[in-house]
Amino acid sequence: MLILIAFGILSAVALGSGVMVITRRNAIHSVIWLIVTLFAVGGIFLLQHAEFLFAVQIILYVGGIMVLFLFVVMLVNIDVALKQAQFSRQWQLGLFTAVLVFAQLVYVIYKIGAGLSLPTQPPGPEPAHNTQAIGQALYQTYMLPVEIASLLLLVAMVGAVIMAKRKFE
């Protein structure tokens, strides 16, 4: 019961601040609300006993990616953009499409929901050490994907430096 209340609060915070992210006029406010959303999603990870992912979410997302976002918003933010229209011309069509997609998702979840709302405890012991299990999976089963991900990060780093670099005359 207590866990259900925690889930309700966390998901309300996540969805509410998600709506705030896409409706704020000032991009800095959007970044702050996105940080609130990320904290709430981290809390939902914690609720599901994914402790390692919770730590990764806080350290990497909030501490790394969002600080990068804040820097760029402050570099790029112009007062002109605050006074202009915030939504594109075809916003009704976009909203309609997104709501249609959501309705389809809810329909499918409702159809298969009977299978998914079964008690979520099939036989088998709860993995006691989440971090240990993830570490073993990462470095044994998923060793090649980890290497590919590191290569991806290297390429992204070089790409970001090239993009942001001033052209030499």
Added chain:
Amino acid sequence: MIPTAYYILLGSGLFTIGVIGVLTRRNVLIILMSIELILNAVNINLVALSQYFRSVDGQVFAIFVITDAAAEAAVGLGLIIALFRNKETVNADEIDLLKW
């Protein structure tokens, strides 16, 4: 225990908010933030189903998604800086060099 369907519903709600942000906003920075929202919705689903199947594989994939989000944010923000330097705008509908 909370039914897995609740988590998946939460994930699809967050995904929809992200899609609305991508489709309706003009500010490129907020479009990038909406993409982060979408990736977080994916992570919620992955973690929920990894708990459902009692296996950490879903959480490992969530780590890969976070890696991807970091790479995407770095390249995307680099692009925005280059774009702002050349066109002095952050509005997506003014960036139409490739439009016929």
